[in-house]
Amino acid sequence: MQRAAKTCTSHEVHTGTEVLTSYCEARYSCERRGLGGTMMANTDSIFVGGGGEGYADAQQLLLKYANRHGLIAGATGTGKTVTLQILAESLSNAGVPVFMSDVKGDLSGLAAAGTESHKLHGAFMERAAKIGFSDYSYDAFPVTFWDMYGESGHPVRTTVSEMGPLLLSRLLELSEAQEGILNIAFRVADEEGLPLLDLKDLQSLLVWIGQNAKALALRYGFVSSQSVGAIQRRLLVLENQGAGDFFGEPALDLEDMFHIGADGRGQINVLAADKLMSAPKLYATFLLWLLSELFETLPEVGDPDKPIFVFFFDEAHLLFDGAPKALVDKVEQVARLIRSKGVGVYFITQKPADVPEDILGQLGNRVQHALRAFTRKDQKDLRAAADTYRENPRFDVEDAIKEVGVGEAVTSFLIKKGIPGVVERTLIRPPSSQLGPISAKERRAIIDGSPVAGKYETVMDRESAFEMLAKRAEAAAKAAEEAEAKEEQLEAREREYQTGRRYSGTRVTRSTSKTTRTRRGDTVTEAFTKSMMRSLGTKTGTALVRGIMGSLFKAR
Ligand SMILES: Nc1ncnc2c1ncn2[C@@H]1O[C@H](COP(=O)(O)OP(=O)(O)OP(=O)(O)O)[C@@H](O)[C@H]1O
Numbered sequence: 350m351q352r353a354a355k356t357c358t359s360h361e362v363h364t365g366t367e368v369l370t371s372y373c374e375a376r377y378s379c380e381r382r383g384l385g386g387t388m389m390a391n392t393d394s395i396f397v398g399g400g401g402e403g404y405a406d407a408q409q410l411l412l413k414y415a416n417r418h419g420l421i422a423g424a425t426g427t428g429k430t431v432t433l434q435i436l437a438e439s440l441s442n443a444g445v446p447v448f449m450s451d452v453k454g455d456l457s458g459l460a461a462a463g464t465e466s467h468k469l470h471g472a473f474m475e476r477a478a479k480i481g482f483s484d485y486s487y488d489a490f491p492v493t494f495w496d497m498y499g500e501s502g503h504p505v506r507t508t509v510s511e512m513g514p515l516l517l518s519r520l521l522e523l524s525e526a527q528e529g530i531l532n533i534a535f536r537v538a539d540e541e542g543l544p545l546l547d548l549k550d551l552q553s554l555l556v557w558i559g560q561n562a563k564a565l566a567l568r569y570g571f572v573s574s575q576s577v578g579a580i581q582r583r584l585l586v587l588e589n590q591g592a593g594d595f596f597g598e599p600a601l602d603l604e605d606m607f608h609i610g611a612d613g614r615g616q617i618n619v620l621a622a623d624k625l626m627s628a629p630k631l632y633a634t635f636l637l638w639l640l641s642e643l644f645e646t647l648p649e650v651g652d653p654d655k656p657i658f659v660f661f662f663d664e665a666h667l668l669f670d671g672a673p674k675a676l677v678d679k680v681e682q683v684a685r686l687i688r689s690k691g692v693g694v695y696f697i698t699q700k701p702a703d704v705p706e707d708i709l710g711q712l713g714n715r716v717q718h719a720l721r722a723f724t725r726k727d728q729k730d731l732r733a734a735a736d737t738y739r740e741n742p743r744f745d746v747e748d749a750i751k752e753v754g755v756g757e758a759v760t761s762f763l764i765k766k767g768i769p770g771v772v773e774r775t776l777i778r779p780p781s782s783q784l785g786p787i788s789a790k791e792r793r794a795i796i797d798g799s800p801v802a803g804k805y806e807t808v809m810d811r812e813s814a815f816e817m818l819a820k821r822a823e824a825a826a827k828a829a830e831e832a833e834a835k836e837e838q839l840e841a842r843e844r845e846y847q848t849g850r851r852y853s854g855t856r857v858t859r860s861t862s863k864t865t866r867t868r869r870g871d872t873v874t875e876a877f878t879k880s881m882m883r884s885l886g887t888k889t890g891t892a893l894v895r896g897i898m899g900s901l902f903k904a905r
């Protein structure tokens with residue numbers, strides 16, 4: 350949806366939905382109250398809240414350092430989601446598109462303006478006044494809803510080959526040996542020109558690999574059928590989690606996330622993650638994939654005046670829980686390098702200790718909401734968190750992290766020359782958009798009115814590994830049938846010949862080797878042919894087998 354921020358009329362023309370009507374009502378009421386209109390502030394910073402004595406000092410996130418990453422942490426119910434909401438609002442206003450996942454569904458409220466009738470209206474106004482937020486107003490923001498399951502947003506997909514063996518192994522929780530086989534599968538797919546788009550492509554390629562293990566062993570070493578089977582079982586589990594929908598085409602075009610409206614506002618991409626959270630590995634892997642796609646797609650820009658894109662990684666502990674070192678190293682590397690592509694990455698989690706130290710060290714902008722310290726371990730984590738800040742003589746950081754109220758935080762943002770600012774106790778600004786989710790009807794209207802509506806809704810199933818391998822198998826089966834027919838012809842001739850000999854009165858006992866039946870009733874030659882077909886299974890293979898049959902025939 351292209352949101353026109355300036356007037357309600359153009360806004361209504363664009364969508365004509367209920368959401369927008371309520372947005373207009375909110376704007377009119379704001380204007381009546383003299384709260385001002387849309388904040389298309391042309392600034393180089395984002396107002397986060399008020400710190401210092403009486404919360405009067407504006408605490409700002411400098412846009413030119415917003416790509417130096419960040420952390421939003423705090424115990425449950427302390428204000429992390431609202432902080433995320435206000436950062437997204439301000440980044441959007443500054444023309445920076447963002448991505449975030451919506452774990453509880455409450456971030457959908459970004460698409461609607463806050464209202465005077467909201468139960469917290471009074472509290473918000475009071476807070477705004479306290480921190481000197483004079484141009485505070487209610488506003489709705491341009492949101493694109495995405496959903497891996499295609500229910501609460503546009504379907505978001507990628508192909509198996511784009512996901513790659515490393516992330517897929519992590520997703521499937523494969524052992525080293527199984528990961529090795531997955532790597533072989535990707536190599537074979539490349540060499541054989543078999544596109545791996547959806548899960549059935551990978552499944553059929555693995556069947557093929559199992560059947561051709563012996564031939565492949567010469568090139569890649571031992572391929573155990575148990576390991577192939579284990580991967581197949583993991584793929585089934587993944588399918589049962591609904592991930593089948595995620596792999597395939599049309600794959601997500603990142604351009605659709607970078608949208609900047611005619612009003613100059615950056616698009617807020619919200620991924621519905623409530624259902625996805627029941628498959629935490631899938632959730633974490635998806636976000637990691639998106640991050641690596643951003644990394645690979647975007648060009649180097651050095652240090653831009655403001656970020657090109659900001660990526661919020663909610664429930665970040667899910668990414669690191671039990672993650673192998675290789676993966677943590679990879680995330681660390683991507684975080685370090687993606688900065689110069691103008692992408693800021695903000696991790697949201699309960700405790701800073703959830704994020705590995707090497708990565709934590711790269712998070713320059715921090716909003717630390719209250720932490721509880723019940724256990725010795727909690728206390729240790731709290732001390733470690735406090736130790737990372739530049740001290741403020743006015744208060745003890747450790748105490749402050751324990752004491753801050755809801756919607757209040759211990760903050761530190763990068764200042765001049767990119768050095769960390771002195772830590773502050775900050776009252777975070779109230780949101781301009783609606784606190785809490787929008788209705789299903791409102792969400793549907795936004796999805797239907799979005800510029801990408803219809804682009805991803807229909808699955809494309811072009812020819813890929815599954816279809817190509819099926820065709821090869823069909824061709825091989827046909828060749829085997831032909832070979833069988835020729836063999837039968839051969840046997841018929843042989844019988845004729847035997848009858849002829851019998852007529853001559855001389856009984857000759859022939860070697861039965863050519864007609865020895867195997868368990869399934871095939872002759873040895875047939876069995877050989879079939880096994881050749883199976884093991885080669887390619888056009889060249891078929892031609893080769895035909896050649897062998899031909900020469901056998903001729904030899905007679
Ligand atoms: N900046 C703020 N301004 C005004 N009210 C706030 C602010 N931050 C938080 N609140 C109040 O605190 C409540 C809880 O905040 P929020 O939902 O952000 O917590 P959370 O840390 O995300 O919790 P959870 O871990 O359960 O998701 C909000 O619903 C709101 O009432």
Ligand SMILES: [Mg+2]
Pocket residue numbers: 429430431
């Ligand atoms: Mg929350």
